[in-house]
Amino acid sequence: MSTATRHLRQIEVGWGDCDPAGIVFYPNFYRWFDACSHALLIARGLSHRELAERFGIIGCGLIDTGARFTAPARFDDVLEAESQIGKLTSRTFTVEHVFRRGDTQICSGHEVRGCFAADQNAPGGIKAIALPDELRAALQ
Amino acid sequence: MSTATRHLRQIEVGWGDCDPAGIVFYPNFYRWFDACSHALLIARGLSHRELAERFGIIGCGLIDTGARFTAPARFDDVLEAESQIGKLTSRTFTVEHVFRRGDTQICSGHEVRGCFAADQNAPGGIKAIALPDELRAALQ
Amino acid sequence: MSTATRHLRQIEVGWGDCDPAGIVFYPNFYRWFDACSHALLIARGLSHRELAERFGIIGCGLIDTGARFTAPARFDDVLEAESQIGKLTSRTFTVEHVFRRGDTQICSGHEVRGCFAADQNAPGGIKAIALPDELRAALQ
């Protein structure tokens, strides 16, 4: 995958992001994954607002996520986040994330996302729909 | 697995746990997974304080986590969380979580955890150690 | 003020609610204030959904908040939160909160809230409106 398709972002670890053991409370990594995915989409001209307006969806929601933690991060660390589109299917796209502090990998993870539209008849009021062609094209 | 080994917990979804799409912002599920795991350990007499004092560890940290989201949860939903110990190795234990709202499964997930001790020479200042026998016994 | 007008709620302090100093990261107290206010409104038959449907508002938003911290709270503490309606004006209501652990006061705080309706012409797309009479009555 070419450099152009990767999205880089700096993450400053805050005091409140860390737990009594002094290391990042892990759900915050997922919060940062989400921010990276939004930034990646925005960088391709696909802000949440545009997705909603063009495709009538309520958002690119999560279907499956996961992360491996290889070294701890602490308050005041600056992490480099690298995100890119992985597997793309008719109904889902995967965003892959790697976080590093200098040469040390801190964690890696993925988010499988789909497009969700409001549907009063669906359980929970939303249903997954096929990815719009324009979105698929922007993600390739 | 017998009922006795499962840990149940109710989760009230707060206003601030939800995003502009009106559904739970997914990192919060991991926050709740963590709370469920701590509650499960405490129910077995293994609070963080006791783990630290008895075994000289700084905590049961995360190695790998993941979750699948099957239906959305919204503000004011009350979720039933069911957590149990899954795979147990010499160095790790897995906590498996399922969240439901009534009969509807909202998400399922796992946390692979290990014991970490302070070590000035290790990268990041902590290293994984083998699970203490007493902890292994309590988890079986 | 009579007992009936106070709303009580238990707060379990989670591992991830605490910072590297081992005490609650203070913005979480405001998160709990918000949860207490929503619970107080729901106890008076005024869930967010009902407020939105009956009065056409997008929510009871914040105008001013504050808190004093008198003793630290730590992981696994169970706090008793007591919330009640304070000052009521034509456009605002104040919710007052006190958190205690046993006999020890942990913090006290307030939230001045108003009703906000969508308004395309207002800066930010929302404007404060007078409290609906029915809401005022329910708060007295």
Add this chain to the structure above:
Amino acid sequence: MSTATRHLRQIEVGWGDCDPAGIVFYPNFYRWFDACSHALLIARGLSHRELAERFGIIGCGLIDTGARFTAPARFDDVLEAESQIGKLTSRTFTVEHVFRRGDTQICSGHEVRGCFAADQNAPGGIKAIALPDELRAALQ
């Protein structure tokens, strides 16, 4: 107060920072206040680590905080945060924050902070101490 004494910081509002009304869930403003205060201290050579090592304190904890919200902020807004030291007493210092989006003020707030040291005999295990002279000097 001269420009040099103000600390500026950009805040990107994330998707997960906003609630179902589409605006920032207000406790996040306090999270950002805290980050601004830490950054201000670090800019004056007073990281948490240095404070702890030089003065034997566990941190600059909160005594009183407050905020006024004047206009809503939404996902993808970039806020400019301006923070400066306000009132300084023998035992406390106040950090004052103003957040703006372009010319629009979003919120203003304050944090009264003190120095806390571990004390097994104090309720909660910590006690407030007088500000070390070196800290007072750095804050002036």
